[in-house]
Amino acid sequence: MTDTTAASRRNFLGFLAGSPLLMAAGLDRHVLKDLTGSNARRTAAALTEAQKAMQDASLISKASQALNVFDFEPVAKKNVPVAHWAYMATGTDDDATIKANREGFDRWSLKPRRLVDVSKIDASVTLYGHKYPTPIVINPVGSQKAFHPEGELAVARAAKAKNHLQVLSTVATTSIEDIIAARGGTAWFQLYHQTDWALTKQMVQRAEKAGAAAVVFTVDLNGGSNRETMIRGARADTRTCTNCHAGGAPIPGMQGVSDRDNRRKPNLVGYRDDPPIPEVGTPTWEFIDRLKQTVTTMKVMVKGIVTQEDAELAVARGVDGLFVSNHGGRAENSLRATITSLPEVIAGTQGRITVVCDGGFRRGTDVFKAMALGANSAGIGRPYIWGLGAFGQEGVEMVLQLLRKEFELVMKQMGTVNIAAIDRRYITPRV
Ligand SMILES: Cc1cc2nc3c(=O)[nH]c(=O)nc-3n(C[C@H](O)[C@H](O)[C@H](O)COP(=O)(O)O)c2cc1C
Known part of the structure; x- marks a missing residue:
């Protein structure tokens, strides 16, 4: 020197x-x-x-610097108000099921096969007649303008750019009509039933008219959930919540929701004032019959199924598809990973209906494991919200791109040239 x-x-x-x-x-x-x-x-x-x-x-300063989806989380945390961040990050009780979802993936090892020509692979899936380049689905997440001013619209534009399926929440801050226009193609509409059946019916029919291909009925919150992290975050936020949330955020089954309370929830407003038909209790399988028989010709999916028994009942009721989901650890603190629940749900459906698994998917290997256990698709929630909160549409696009890159890489490494080739032989319980 x-x-x-x-x-x-x-x-x-x-x-x-x-x-x-x-x-x-x-x-x-x-x-x-x-x-x-x-x-x-x-x-x-x-x-x-x-x-x-x-x-x-x-912290990364551009979406293109991200090496994996986790790189977006701290950037989004810096950008997003503390109460909104806590709404996203919360689980229930001590948040342990969020962790369990991630740990579930570690209980499976991969078994790669060698000397297969993987110079060309095809990761595409077809869901109800629509082809997508990967099995990665953008799951419903409420109130996305809490994370970025463009909210669900930025996500729809990213979904269009990368050709992904987007599922829009009932409590989205953008209407189903605007999403389908921005996506330039169909979306699925996630349903939180209302205590007034007359209103629920109008909501579902509106989604069908707008061009949604499926209604995804979420059934895992009917008893409510204890979200302590969310409450602590709201307490720590010094802004005046009622400036935006006039009467509190609408929750499934909430009584007497007025248009004023819901001015940021366009899927909940603008309906005819039909004579109310109050629900007599929380929904049962009979509710599914009603949806299928009298309301919609869309595919009817049920989100939140985690047992073989319920999977069998769903098939018997003519349900078209399931989301194996514990609401990203936000329903009950079950401590049971969705990837652990998946095999028994598949035993119940036996390939007869579409199965999406969500909860803790952060890596291409996670998606691969779900496919190997029999899922048709893997849903993501928080990762694309991190991308949105960090860099808007560009961040969401990069999250989708990274997951696709990782998934295709693992497909090649495993010697699987298409989705149909991925099965149980490629994974084994970790010892
Ligand atoms: C902030 C937030 C809001 C959500 N809102 C909804 C919703 O409105 N409807 C619904 O069915 N699921 C909702 N979910 C659950 C997701 O669809 C999905 O099941 C879950 O996020 C997957 O887990 P992950 O976040 O670990 O990827 C929400 C999840 C989060 C994190």
Whole structure:
């Protein structure tokens, strides 16, 4: 090393040692001292520590810098108000089912086959007559303008750019008509029933008229859920919630929701004032019969099924598809991963109806495991909300692109050239 190089290196290390970023990253003061010390070995070790600390502390500044979907989470957290963040991040009780969903994937190992020609693979799936390039579905998430001013519209544009299926929530901040226009193709409409059947019926028929291909009836919140993280986040937020939420957010089965309360929930407003037909209790399988027989010709799916018994009942009732879902750990704190529930649901459906599995999907390997266990598709919730909160449409597009890239990579590594080729032989319980 020349004198000049050594001097500029010392200067640089001195600058690094004084950097507030390193202090903020919590780097030990001995490490800071070693950076400018004369012991080459200790300086090198300190530099490695400093680099690690700076990487940990840094956030991506562009969607294109993301290496995986997790890179969007801290950026979105920085951008999104604390109450809205907590609404997204919350599970129930102590949030343990969110963790369980992720851990479920670790209980399966992959069994790659070698020497298969994987120069060309096809990851596409066909769902109710529509072809998509991957099995990754954009799941319904309510109130997306809480995360970015363009909310569900940005997601619809990303879905169009990457050709993904989008499922719109009843409590979306964008109407089903606007979503289908922005997507430039069909979407699915997720249904939270209303306590007035006359209103529920109008909502479903409106979605059908708008061009939705399926109604996804969510059944996992009928007893309510205890979302403590959400409440703590709302308490920590200093803004005045009632500026936006006049009478509180509408929840499934809420009584007497007025248009004023719902001015940010366009799928819940603008209906005829038909004579009310109050529900006598929370929905049962009879509700599905009513939907299928008297309301809609759309495909009727049920979201929130996690047992073989319910899967068998659904098939017997003529349900067209299921979402194996625990609402992303936001329903009951079951501690049971959806990927663990999937095999018994598949045992109940036996390939007769479409099955989407969601909950904790963050990696291409997660999607592969669900396909191997018999799902037709894998739904994502929070990852694309992280992308949305971080960089709007561009962030959502990058989340979809990264998951697709990872999934196609694992398909190739496993020697599976198309979705039909992926089955139980490619995974095994982890020992
Ligand atoms: C903030 C948030 C809002 C959600 N809103 C709805 C909704 O309106 N309707 C619904 O059926 N599911 C809703 N879900 C559940 C998702 O559709 C999906 O089941 C879940 O997010 C998947 O788990 P993941 O977030 O770990 O990917 C919501 C999830 C989150 C995180």
